[in-house]
Every structure is written in structure tokens, then in C-alpha cells.
Amino acid sequence: VPLQVAVCIRHFIDFFFQATAKEHSESTLTDMEESLRLYHKYSRIFERWSKVISKMRFPKNHMLSKYCGDIRRYGVVAGYSTSSSERQHRYDAK
Numbered sequence: 001v002p003l004q005v006a007v008c009i010r011h012f013i014d015f016f017f018q019a020t021a022k023e024h025s026e027s028t029l030t031d032m033e034e035s036l037r038l039y040h041k042y043s044r045i046f047e048r049w050s051k052v053i054s055k056m057r058f059p060k061n062h063m064l065s066k067y068c069g070d071i072r073r074y075g076v077v078a079g080y081s082t083s084s085s086e087r088q089h090r091y092d093a094k
Contacts, residue, residue, distance in 0.1 A: 008042035011035050019067050020077050029068050036064055 015035040
């Protein structure tokens with residue numbers, strides 16, 4: 001595995017654990033933003049294996065950039081639920 005892949009995954013995991021923490025301070029949110037910045041910096045290596053032209057630009061990847069602002073506004077991620085929107089999506093898709 002190329003070093004850049006391992007570093008990218010490490011920063012994504014750091015971001016994930018920071019995002020799902022039960023408490024946040026401005027310091028932890030700043031650390032989280034830095035982990036996300038580094039994840040995006042190193043994720044470019046995956047573009048070479050991507051068969052689509054997306055260049056890592058897809059909705060769930062983009063949504064990561066919203067986490068810190070949402071945590072500042074609404075509180076910790078543990079209180080979030082996507083079940084109602086997922087249920088609506090299944091209903092609309094049928």
C-alpha cells in the first residue's frame with residue numbers, strides 16, 4: 001500500500017473519531033478541521049484508480065466539510081439521525 005494511501009486513511013479515521021466524540025471544544029473542532037484538510041490533501045491518490053471522472057467529488061465526501069459547522073450549531077453528531085430522510089427516500093424511489 002502506498003504511504004499516501006495509509007496517511008489518507010489515517011486522517012479519515014482521525015476525523016471520524018473526532019466527529020463522533022461525545023464532547024467538543026473549539027480545540028477539538030480545530031483538530032477535526034485539520035484532519036479533514038489532510039484527508040482531502042492525501043485523498044487525491046485515489047483519483048488515479050477511479051474509473052469515473054468524479055475526482056473524489058461526491059455528495060458524502062462533500063458532506064464531511066459540513067460536520068464542524070453543524071456541530072457548532074446543533075451539538076454532537078450522536079444526536080443526529082438520518083432514518084426519517086432514508087425512509088422518505090425509499091418511499092419516493094418506489
